[in-house]
Amino acid sequence: MTTTPLAVLDLIPLSSGDGPAEAVRNAIDLAQHTERLGYQRYWFAEHHLNPGVLGASPAVSIALVAGATSTIRVGSAGVQLGHRQPLAIVEEFGLLDAAYPGRLDLGLGRSIGRQKTAGDAEGGNAEAVAAYLAKRGNGAHTVEETADNGLLLPKQYDFTRLLTTSATKIATQLALLQQPGAYTPDYTSQISDILAFLAGTYTSPAGVGAHAYPGEGAAIQVWILGASGGASASVAGEKGLRFVASYHHSPSTVIDAVSAYRKAFRPSAELAEPHISVSADVVVGDTDAHAAELAAGYGLWVRSIRKGSGAIPFPTPEQAARHEWSEQDRELVRDRTETQLTGSPRTVADRLEQLRDATGAHELAITTITHDHTDRVRSYQLLAEEWSRR
Numbered sequence: 001m002t003t004t005p006l007a008v009l010d011l012i013p014l015s016s017g018d019g020p021a022e023a024v025r026n027a028i029d030l031a032q033h034t035e036r037l038g039y040q041r042y043w044f045a046e047h048h049l050n051p052g053v054l055g056a057s058p059a060v061s062i063a064l065v066a067g068a069t070s071t072i073r074v075g076s077a078g079v080q081l082g083h084r085q086p087l088a089i090v091e092e093f094g095l096l097d098a099a100y101p102g103r104l105d106l107g108l109g110r111s112i113g114r115q116k117t118a119g120d121a122e123g124g125n126a127e128a129v130a131a132y133l134a135k136r137g138n139g140a141h142t143v144e145e146t147a148d149n150g151l152l153l154p155k156q157y158d159f160t161r162l163l164t165t166s167a168t169k170i171a172t173q174l175a176l177l178q179q180p181g182a183y184t185p186d187y188t189s190q191i192s193d194i195l196a197f198l199a200g201t202y203t204s205p206a207g208v209g210a211h212a213y214p215g216e217g218a219a220i221q222v223w224i225l226g227a228s229g230g231a232s233a234s235v236a237g238e239k240g241l242r243f244v245a246s247y248h249h250s251p252s253t254v255i256d257a258v259s260a261y262r263k264a265f266r267p268s269a270e271l272a273e274p275h276i277s278v279s280a281d282v283v284v285g286d287t288d289a290h291a292a293e294l295a296a297g298y299g300l301w302v303r304s305i306r307k308g309s310g311a312i313p314f315p316t317p318e319q320a321a322r323h324e325w326s327e328q329d330r331e332l333v334r335d336r337t338e339t340q341l342t343g344s345p346r347t348v349a350d351r352l353e354q355l356r357d358a359t360g361a362h363e364l365a366i367t368t369i370t371h372d373h374t375d376r377v378r379s380y381q382l383l384a385e386e387w388s389r390r
Helices: 020-037 058-066 086-099 123-135 158-163 167-178 189-197 231-239 251-264 288-294 298-308 318-324 327-337 345-359 372-388
Strands: 004-009 041-044 074-078 104-111 221-226 241-245 276-284 340-343 363-367
Touching: 004 020, 004 074, 004 241, 004 372, 020 041, 020 058, 020 372, 041 058, 041 104, 041 363, 058 086, 058 345, 074 340, 086 104, 086 189, 104 189, 189 221, 189 231, 189 327, 221 231, 221 251, 231 241, 241 251, 251 276, 251 345, 276 288, 276 345, 288 340, 288 372, 298 318, 298 327, 340 345, 345 363, 345 372, 363 372
Parallel strands: 004 041, 004 363, 041 074, 074 104, 104 221, 221 241, 241 276, 276 340, 276 363
Antiparallel strands: none
């Protein structure tokens, strides 16, 4: 039997024809089902200005699900540090830990934010995106590759397109999420401050101590999310923290990410050895053909994100079938559609084992979106049943 735990990564997707109330109820229902099925964690991502993705506040989402479950760990994957204060994060999760002690995971992720430039002038939006991409290690994979065991590492999507296709949306998001004149501090400093608040050792640059109430001393697991071998992987390793590498939205760089984390790892009071979770986009059906039908809307959904309009409500298979694809649009989403793990329970479990073995993952975080909620629940059920037989 496999000893690799499975977790759930939920974006709180909205299906076409549904409203926010249905999406939130579905998240709570899925958490209850996956708890019974033996999934170890239930994590929420943070996204904004996306009509088809409602996970705008991980802390609020966690509270809704934690109150409806009893044993599954709950957490974020992750809180966007581009526009959040370390103190506020620790206080929010400290409050959750007070209500649901011993179940909290705090996953932290880099996100685009205005940076300070020379002379303390604030960087503009284009500069913010460029700085984010530079630290992300963008553009390293210009051709399709495979890992040693055959895991597909596709040609990397060119994230610099964000500078043109999504410039207006990025500017709007920064303006709405950050206070006027605010900037994002150095990522490593933010992580250090969060750890210091949790440990009760925070001291300001002026030498003044401060304490997070609630939050200080809370038994919260801290994770760092990373999509490449850039800053996030290095910080996670240097701080001796748990690390989440993304195969589901940056499949080309997942090996880079885990390799950089291991190389940078230093033992800490929290961890003696590296600990890695890898995320995967999964749809399981009764057969390979059935799963492909359930996942038919995924390409359109990814296309909407990369076209700059934000994730659309997830289409039905019929809506997806009516769409006429250009070769340019197929290329736009190819890295994601080719690395989505779809199929029968055996097919998907085999591919998950390949992903685990290629990355050395200790856990796997599964994100699944289908138009019909019952199909989504059944996908997690079929996977859990097959995984338990491994």
